[in-house]
Amino acid sequence: MTLKIYGTAASRAARPLWVAQELGLVYEHIPLPYLGGATRTPEFLAINPNGRIPVVDDDGVLVWESMACALYLAERFKPPGARSLAAQNDAGTPLLAARSHAELAEILRWSFWVVTECEKDALAILMHRVLMPAERRKPQLADEAERRLAGPLGVLEQHLQTCSYLAGERFTVADICVASVLTWAQSATQLMAQCPRTAQWLRTCLARPAFKAVRAMAQSA
Numbered sequence: 591m592t593l594k595i596y597g598t599a600a601s602r603a604a605r606p607l608w609v610a611q612e613l614g615l616v617y618e619h620i621p622l623p624y625l626g627g628a629t630r631t632p633e634f635l636a637i638n639p640n641g642r643i644p645v646v647d648d649d650g651v652l653v654w655e656s657m658a659c660a661l662y663l664a665e666r667f668k669p670p671g672a673r674s675l676a677a678q679n680d681a682g683t684p685l686l687a688a689r690s691h692a693e694l695a696e697i698l699r700w701s702f703w704v705v706t707e708c709e710k711d712a713l714a715i716l717m718h719r720v721l722m723p724a725e726r727r728k729p730q731l732a733d734e735a736e737r738r739l740a741g742p743l744g745v746l747e748q749h750l751q752t753c754s755y756l757a758g759e760r761f762t763v764a765d766i767c768v769a770s771v772l773t774w775a776q777s778a779t780q781l782m783a784q785c786p787r788t789a790q791w792l793r794t795c796l797a798r799p800a801f802k803a804v805r806a807m808a809q810s811a
């Protein structure tokens with residue numbers, strides 16, 4: 591198979607996997623774990639010298655960094671009929687990539703925004719409220735992260751007053767990039783209550799069958 595996605599679905603590999611599921615791509619999933627040294631073998635370091643998952647291998651074109659993987663797949667595997675930026679998606683498969691330069695601007699800015707402004711704090715909330723064994727959790731770190739995240743989420747909340755999805759009125763790869771990070775902060779119930787539009791948008795994104803399929807893969811990992 592020429593398209594491979596490396597990384598367990600219970601990791602940032604969920605981002606390219608979500609794109610692949612939305613687009614109905616045929617791919618080989620190599621569910622490499624991130625613990626236990628599997629990402630530090632000479633074979634894997636030859637694929638990603640950072641020693642991290644995910645990696646997309648598109649017939650020898652190697653993409654690492656989860657957001658880059660998601661953006662790459664959305665653009666590379668645009669459904670037929672959507673090959674030019676101006677084309678409409680009438681193929682039945684969702685068009686996750688940009689149709690216009692204005693949409694491209696939205697997709698890029700929100701995808702970069704979420705990794706630089708939100709990911710660290712969302713991860714702290716996930717780790718210290720949900721993932722870590724109770725005795726290792728530091729609730730104070732989750733509380734501080736939640737307070738910091740209120741700033742950027744306020745920006746998103748305002749944006750969602752003007753549109754249903756991040757790049758306008760249709761679901762795009764920008765929604766995948768941002769929702770896949772903000773799902774880590776869902777246990778921040780007070781913060782979500784302060785941002786009702788964001789919370790509703792997040793629920794809508796996470797209710798998509800493609801996301802549910804990736805979550806099922808993660809749960810069976």
Ligand SMILES: N[C@@H](CCC(=O)N[C@@H](CS)C(=O)NCC(=O)O)C(=O)O
Nearest residue numbers: 601602624629642643644655656657
């Ligand atoms: N910025 C990178 C971070 C990748 C990352 O930290 N991946 C974790 C799993 S979610 C990993 O591979 N950890 C293994 C390690 O650091 O040894 C991305 O978004 O792809």
